[in-house]
Amino acid sequence: MRIRVLGAAAGGGFPQWNCNCPNCDGLRKGSIRAQARTQSSIAVSGDNEHWVLFNASPDVLQQLRSFPELQPGRALRDTAIAAIVLIDAQIDHTTGLYMLREHRQPWPVWCTPGVREDLSVGNPLFGVLGHYAGIDWHEVPLAGAFSIERATGLGFEALSLTSNAPPYSPHRDRPQPGDNIGVSLINTKNGKRVFYAPGLGEMEPHVWAAMERADCVLVDGTLWTDDEMIRLGASQKTSRAMGHLPQSGAGGMLEWLDRLPATTRKVLIHINNTNPILDEDSPQRASLNAHGIEVAFDGMEIEL
Template identity: 60%
Template sequence: MKIHILGSAAGGGFPQWNCNCGNCKGLRDGSIRAQARTQSSIALSENGQDWVLINASPDILKQINDAPALQPARAVRDSGIAAVLLMDAQIDHVTGLLMLRERSMPLPLYATEQVLADLSTGLPITRVLSHYCGISANPITPDGKPFFIAPLERTVFSAITLSSKAPPYSPHRNDPHPGDNIGLQVTSKKSGRTLFYAPGLGNLTEVVEAAMQNADILMVDGTFWTEEEMIALGLSKKPASAMGHLSQSGPGGMIEVLDRMQAQRKILIHINNSNPILREDSRERAILREHGIEVAADGMEIEL
């Protein structure tokens, strides 16, 4: 099983188009050691030709251009994208679907009933696409039970409910429902190894912790370093938890959580432009290295 990280940043990417924080300004003028990142998405394949996208970011066209395997060119018009699975209905995870409208056949889309509802009402992407390629909706239930996505025959998927935030255009924004956000377990039947993927993770439940304990590779929420990060920089009035994210540092933070996990690789993804771990020579990046935690980057490839 091949895992290709298409994008590793949080919403807005890095640098964010309208942000002049130290990170974004520093990347633009070359005064910091860091690399640009597009908005988070990964792709999975068994054969290197047929891929399942996990989320479809607004940066999908650049991501496809940077990942030639997603365009295997078996016909005059062709794509290696066989299906898309959505973790939630957030703008930075779904609006790339609109860029796939030129498909000749309906796009297989896997998502919970809650996400499919949000994408037909509050942000009516599926309704828009009905005028183009169309969507073949495949509802999934976050109950931990296995399901499969063609053409990946040797890959077992299962989804579990996460405690996080639905998007602002969802009726569940302040009334969370199971299925607004999911964590994903992906197991290769060939290797027997499991990935746990959760780019948005507000806090841990017993079910989530058990899934993380059973994973060989963890790829989890790396949005903020501190709870008050956005407030301290004058970028928002909300702390990390109010945005549905568990910060890395401090008591109960993601570092502490990952320290008790047995996974062979622990990777942070969905990194906000404000996060100091984006600086390769920062004290915060050094702390992560001390704990055996990696920082995802666009183009990173992993074998499961």
């Protein structure tokens, strides 16, 4: 099983277009050691021929250009993307579907019924795409395994995460199972597993069980502290209120990752532009290194 990180940043990317936080300003001026990142998305393959795209970010065209294997060039119009799985209905995970409208047949899109509702009613993206390639919807079950046609050598298991629906959702502030999911990606040939959850706001027992079973966890690295955005004056919401477990502090992601076996590979993804771990010389980054935790970057590859 091969995983390609197409985008490792949270919504807005890094640097964010309108942000002058120390990270964004430092990257533009070259005063910090850091790498630019596009918005969160991964591609997964079990045969190096057919790929499943997880989330379609607003940066999807740039991401596809950076990974030529997704354009095998077997015909005049072609793609190696066999299906698209949507983790949630957020703008930074779905807007890229507009950019893929020239597909020659309806896109096989996997998501929960709640996400389908959000993208049909609150933000009628699916309806708009019906005037172009269209959507061939498949339900992501929240219990048990599921398979995706042409995703040879791969298995999938989804679970619901505690989160909130987007602001345009008919059930905003009335959370429902399936608003946000985590997915275990399974190599059916050797049983190796990766747990992928770019938005993880609470460590529930079933989530922890999935992480304990995984050989690699690719999980929420949005913010370093719970009050990071408030202290910078960028928001009035805490990390947890936005549905993201902070890395530091009591009950933070670092504490949980430290409890995993030493053999488990630990990678943070969906990193907000304000997070000091983006500065490769920061004490926060040094702390991650000491804990054996990696920071995802665009182009990163994981093989199991």
